[in-house]
Amino acid sequence: MVYYQKAKKMKRKIEIMDTTLRDGEQTSGVSFSAAEKLTIAQLLLEELNIDRIEIASARVSEGEFQAVKGITAWAESKGYSDRIEVLAFVDGGISIEWMKKAGAKVQNLLTKGSMNHLTHQLKKTPEQHFAEIAEIIALAKENDIETNIYLEDWSNGMKNSPEYVFRFLDFLATQPVKRILLPDTLGVLIPSQTFEYISKITAKYPKIHFDFHAHNDYDLSVANVLEAVKAGVNGLHVTVNGMGERAGNAPIESVVAVINDFLPEVKINVKESSLYSVSKLVETFTGYRIPANKPIVGDNVFTQTAGIHADGDNKNNLYFNDLLPERFGRKRKYALGKTSGKANIEKNLQELGLQLNQEDLKLVTQRIIELGDKKETVTKEDLPYIISDVLDSQTYEDKIVIETYVLVHSKGMRPSTTLCLKIDGEIIEENAQGDGQFDAFMNALTKIYKSKKMTLPKLIDYAVRIPPGSSSDALCETIITWTNGKKEFKTRGLDSDQTVAAIKATQKMLNIATA
16 A cells, blocks of 8 residues: 555656757857857756757767767766767768767657658658668667667657558667657647647557757747646656747746646756746857846746736735745845836835835836836836935925926037026026036036125035946936035935936035035
């Protein structure tokens, strides 16, 4: 009875084969150096714990040969040789010779999985093709090279020439082949077809190991993977960030999450917590940018933007799902912008160790909404600056107001400013030129003060900074030091534009000086 219970709990093991270094490198504009290939191979096998990796196509180039040689030498020293695979061809043994010299021990032999490819590309009969394949398999065995078989265009083969596919599988069942790889080469399958075709094959050949290789042309690769596993497939092919030809392959990050969350009867070895770090490294090596909304690894996928969501998270995590960011070595964020509510801001303040009363929180929220309306991005690191600016603005009464201004900067001409200032209800307008836009602004302001026989404090220092650690384009802070002859004081201005920030700091100075 005890034995039965243990057996009942055993999960079905699914192998994960990553083909980022082979099929993923077929992404337009992507080419890995030998050093990058070795680094990625090491991370895939040791950091992510991938079962197998496909690292190259045989006979491609001298650079590819050297890259494979470096990876196989490292793999042999670690005992990983049987986990390194190379795409090979039915070419009379040329690929076998190439692999021997490169130190590769497993070939993924590319064959034709549809009559359409066989008759129009190879222009051969099934008998001719099978005979040549048998020769390559035998030659590989003589050279201690293990063989897996790709049935290229298999999905169209099942659609249009299923009798050929099963005839081919009947032949392969007689051969010393370890795995048969079923690719949806052109990404044409829908989930119901994936389940139907693979179910028929696994039912007829229950003792053969089958891999499924999905492409994402209709954005169905992950859904097709899910159905392939349900249909009894033994292995899956994936790439980091879904890289690959055309729309790419099934992305490892999504495949792992889906299997772990929706197929409890299945076991995979991939280490979830390392997916994000490996994804970012591959992004860096390739220059192939990850979309911000890409599941699991995109910048925005664990960011709550709407204030109602942040409020719900404060109330028993109402907007959480099973995709907790900590699973993937990430953290949940609360965006700051025009849809932010007080809850978003409070979440960010908590991380900074700051607290505000409700009235001040309301004022800070309003300032962030104003920035969001300008399409500016605000980050957590910007918050202390916004708080300082908002609270500082409450310490004096605006008796002098800069109503409006026009800043002009033209090639070949000195910058100029037209300024409209309100002093105790009276509006005064003046124009001036200067060595820069803010200098022109100060010259116009000086004219107005002289006309009113008022004394303008003297600017003695001017500094600009952005919030440390901020990655946003929203804010810069201008800090100006003034003197009225008796004492020095500083004012700060905050804006996305440096000159506007300086003007805001100047308006504060005008009102402090007259207080």
